[in-house]
Amino acid sequence: MTATDQNPQQSAQPTPRKTINVVGAAIVKDGKVLCAQRGEGRSLAGFWEFPGGKIEPHETARQALHREIEEELLCEVEVANEVCTSSYDYDFGTVVLTSFVCHLISGAPHLTEHHEIRWVTPAEMPTLDWAPADREAVRLISVMDFPAFPAATHESDD
Incomplete structure (x- = not known):
């Protein structure tokens, strides 16, 4: 009998974690997010989050966000600058x-899937209880000067 036979847990390979690729939109209007x-x-x-969801296999991140x-x-958004990619x-x-x-x-955001939606200033963002995956983007966005951003980067969605 080998050591592995005596303790089968030693030979068990860890189960790979499921990876879920998602996008989030920090939608800006009149200096609020x-x-x-x-x-x-x-x-x-x-928990609070940026609206968005899973990227389907046939989509780019920008297509998924739209x-x-x-x-x-x-409603409809124009996707401008990428802020960051984080994982949790x-x-x-x-x-x-x-x-x-x-x-x-185009349009105004309507509450369909979330408990609440709220427009807040960047400085107010850290006061909300954010989902862990969103916290790095919140940290970066909360100190941004939105007028400095161009309307869009005009990158192709292909």
Whole structure:
């Protein structure tokens, strides 16, 4: 009998963590940023986040963001600058979040999936209880001067 036979846990390979690629939109309007609070019955209920969602296999991050904002908030945004990509290991898997500054170009955000949506100044952002994956983007965005951003980077969505 080998040592592995005596203790089968020693030979067990760790289960690879599920990686979930998502995008988030820091939608800017009149110097304020739209923040969304996750609803009850969802993972991370009660935490604040930037609206967005999962990137589908056939999509770029920018395409996913356009789709998710139309589905979640029933409005249209122009995706401008990428802020950062951060990751966080949750119990359900590793979330890799790419956050962008976006500008509202059509419609008004409607509450459909979240418990609450709120426009806040960048300085107010750190006072909210953010989902861990969003915290690096919050740290960076909370000190940004939004008029310095161009309307869009005009990068292709392909």
